[in-house]
Amino acid sequence: MTERIFRIIIGTLLLLGLYLDFPAVLWALVALLVFQGITNWRVPKLVSRLRYGPTIQLPRCCAATPDAGKARINFEAERALCLIVAALLILGYGVYNAPLWFLPWFIGFALTAAGLSGICPMILALKKLGFR
Numbered sequence: 001m002t003e004r005i006f007r008i009i010i011g012t013l014l015l016l017g018l019y020l021d022f023p024a025v026l027w028a029l030v031a032l033l034v035f036q037g038i039t040n041w042r043v044p045k046l047v048s049r050l051r052y053g054p055t056i057q058l059p060r061c062c063a064a065t066p067d068a069g070k071a072r073i074n075f076e077a078e079r080a081l082c083l084i085v086a087a088l089l090i091l092g093y094g095v096y097n098a099p100l101w102f103l104p105w106f107i108g109f110a111l112t113a114a115g116l117s118g119i120c121p122m123i124l125a126l127k128k129l130g131f132r
Contacts, residue, residue: 001047004115011111018104026093030086037083072130077123080131
């Protein structure tokens with residue numbers, strides 16, 4: 001499983017949970033994102049290890065990024081994305097549901113679009129700020 005497919009799944013589940021009004025789905029997604037952000041045990045990596053074994057070889061283009069040593073903040077952008085999305089979902093769905101009703105919908109559409117296109121503006125912005 002790749003990060004793109006995971007973003008599509010998370011975004012689609014979020015939109016379905018909002019549309020069908022299943023709060024348990026939304027809170028489970030928030031818990032999953034917080035867990036991933038804190039522990040760095042990302043679901044796509046775990047699924048790949050279960051599927052292919054612990055000794056998978058990454059393609060040469062994905063093995064090491066050329067700007068990996070230039071990061072000013074020693075924290076991965078994917079982890080920061082998970083924590084930011086979880087915080088915004090808690091804020092928009094849990095705390096200020098009436099005035100910020102559009103925020104979870106926007107996050108769901110943004111994650112789905114980022115997964116479909118392969119370009120996540122939030123990841124690009126976090127990397128510009130200095131995250132790995």
